Amino acid sequence: MSDVAKLAGVSTATVSRTLQNPETVKEETRQKVFKAIKALDYMPNVLARQLRRMETKTILVVVPNIENNVFSQIVGGIDAVANERGYKVLLGNTNHRVEKIYDYIDHFKQRQVDGMIVLLSNLPDPVLQDLANEFPIVVTPDAKATVEVSTVTLDNVESGKRATDHLLKLGHRRIAHISGTLDITSSQDRLQGYQQAIVEGGYFVDHTLIKEGDFTFSSGFEAMSALLNTSVPPTAVFCASDEMAMGAIKSIKSRGLKVPDDIAVVGFDNIKFSEVFEPTLTTMAQPLFQMGKKAMTVLIERINNEALEEQHFIYQAELIVRESCGVIFR
Amino acid sequence: MSDVAKLAGVSTATVSRTLQNPETVKEETRQKVFKAIKALDYMPNVLARQLRRMETKTILVVVPNIENNVFSQIVGGIDAVANERGYKVLLGNTNHRVEKIYDYIDHFKQRQVDGMIVLLSNLPDPVLQDLANEFPIVVTPDAKATVEVSTVTLDNVESGKRATDHLLKLGHRRIAHISGTLDITSSQDRLQGYQQAIVEGGYFVDHTLIKEGDFTFSSGFEAMSALLNTSVPPTAVFCASDEMAMGAIKSIKSRGLKVPDDIAVVGFDNIKFSEVFEPTLTTMAQPLFQMGKKAMTVLIERINNEALEEQHFIYQAELIVRESCGVIFR
DNA sequence: TTGTACGCGTTATCAG
């Protein structure tokens, strides 16, 4: 920077000003400085700027598993807004090991990041609360209502309800549910929506028709197998993830039964392969990319102190009707 | 830091030393310092350290599309080693827009990152070469031989050959190939391997059996449709990606033909859904996570100047035999 | 409108 100042015949302060507040520098001087910058191919040292400003223009995204398409889609949305607004995205993979997040928390204390977006951490409430009180944080897409922190979530109750409603409308009465791991709110809510739909439809919830899975293909397969082993198997299943829905369908097929003719299936997520799978999957599509964008936008507001109160944004899932639930394609 | 020094009754220099080179500090002093650090809950300001040391312990990963499972698996491997070695991973999504990488290059010049791993950028050779001469860079999983830079790649020629060989061994003589976009080396190499296998088997390459796709499901579908419209369709197809293989199979099925009975299919990548798809996909599995780990390991060596010459690591893909090519499961 | 001078919090050097 001093080289630039020398070449332009001004002080380093003027160079700095030209870069930070060009309007406070006389047009003529500004030109001289820019010319010197070009001539020397000068780039400011961001490290020094960061130290001076105590900000990094970097945000941390804590994700359980980047290889999971649901998360990578959200990260895609975050990244889009981050780029647009001049922020860098630091990736923190926890590999589902909660302890790892404590390493990332240190980044805050060391001022290495200006804010943080937490994707589905099973962080204990008090820890998260303390952190949220002190630093800009946004939680998505699964957040507990017990913590005061900004969130971007899906209306999982309504989504579960609509998925189940769809099956009810198709005439099904014995509808099973294969849930996600019930330690996370989304799973609980989807289950609740499922139950609400049944009750509001005027029927009774049969708890033997509810199985807990863990979002994976194999857990869907096994849960469905268990359901098929009962004396009166269901005629339809609502699964809390597309992967589990595919597992369930594989199980149904392995018994020589057909989807949707014998058993109708609705999934959740609308992953890429839900339209490649046979039968193509009826599913609830989450606007993951949008949610990622929103999370980043909200975070920036908090970083800039534009939003003092915590905010909650709730998105609706869209029912995508394909072959696995019958009717339309029959 | 000065507070800690005061409380411990030493100078800030000693506090710094205690943190950086504990062995150069007397046991007794060290204890005092640690006690003061604990008492004040002190954390070093990493920004200042970075400024002083001119290093960030951060590396940049430039990826065309983080939502693509092939890339996110590699990133997973990079992340694993990075964590272990105390590096942070900055994510640079280019969304397939080459220009965007120039923004990231500025990060180097601004000393915001210590090194960079480039996943499949279509960066012009001279630009990449200049960059590689000046900064620590590793390219993976697709690298042009024309640039002197460290690379971690797959032996795509051998992989294409083995995939095709497998089909030859099953008795197929009219084997088609649906390639990836031919502007990248991997695609060219897989195509070359396909041709080599046919020639070495004593047969002739029929160029009407070669179609260029772009790795996507739909391009596989269309390429296969074109192949099926010829007077003498192939009896087997080797696709340069699993997605294209699935598209091809969908096309075959849509004509009322069966896989593998009428046409055998081999894919590439071994994505998650290749074992869920029906029929399950025979495919070439790339050790993506391993390759990511290796890329990061090599990059760290370069950052530390342990490796002065550029290095090239080549991995082999593994043939995973499933239903789509016939025989085994018949 | 511009320059001077200080400080951000570390770490490296050198002397003791």
Next chain:
DNA sequence: CTGATAACGCGTACAA
């Protein structure tokens, strides 16, 4: 083994 001190490169009161 430890302390004093000078950078690292920038941004910003304050003075001119």
